[in-house]
Amino acid sequence: MIISSPKSFVEILETLKDEDNIFVIGCDVCAAKMHTGGESEVQDMCARLEESGKNVVGWVLPTGTCSIRSYESLVKKNENIKKADSILVMACGSGTSIIAKLADVPVYPANNTDSLGGIYQGNVFHTQCAMCGNCTIADFGGICPTAQCPKGLLNGPCGGSMGGKCEVNPDKDCVWELIYQRLEKIGRLDLLEKVFDPKENVEDNCI
Structure with missing residues (x-):
């Protein structure tokens, strides 16, 4: 699930300052779950x-703004989109990009795209995946240190981790504490002996 957060209304109005006839597009999947x-x-x-x-001039709520097939499918949902001079998209960056490919008028985002997360037992979990293109979570018990460690550490916790808590965010459990607990639970503590090189396509990654 894509984690998004709303831009301030002041910022939205600023981007729309030269626009009059606006059509609004939401997303009935990720953005709906995030209430954005x-x-x-x-x-x-x-x-x-x-x-x-x-x-x-109107609005629509597609099922998955990032997977709309055509402009015509939007017209079928609401023909008033033809009257729009611009479109405001309340979805993630992917959904906004897709609308921009389909529409012949300016397209503006109402949201910021924060991370790839998920929902478990009704709770939203932020930054579950960094989408780095080189998935190695099997070596970490299914937990991604690239995404969930603020320092991106791939070879164990930093020296600032205290009492199982993150040095950068003391209110958050150290992801390496969680990785250790998970590997212990599944009987794979041997994986901690592996040494990983930095991922070349992940910026500012540390080891």
Whole structure:
């Protein structure tokens, strides 16, 4: 699941300062789960834009904004998109990019794309994956240190880890403590003996 957060309304208005007839597109998958682009958020955005003097010509809530097949499929959902001078997308960067490929008018993001996360037992887990293209989580008990360690450490915890807590964020469990517990649980502590080189396609990665 893509983790997104809303841009400030002030920033959104600034990007739309030269736009009048606006069409809003949400996302009924990730953004809806994050409450950054579901039906209620889209309707609230439309109302706030109208209150700020903008003309909202309509809105749609696709199932997966990142996987829309064609512009025509959006027209079928709401023909008023043809009246738009610009489109505001309440989805992740991928969804916004797809809309920009389909539309012939300017497309603007309403959200910031923060990370690739997930939901477990109703709780949202941020930054589960760094999408580095070289997945090695099997060596870490299914937990990604590249994404979940603030220092990106691949060969054990830093010297600042205290009491199982992260040095950078003391309110957070050290991911290497979690990796150790997981490997111990599945009987694979031997994996801790492996030494990993830095991942070349991950910026600022440390070992």
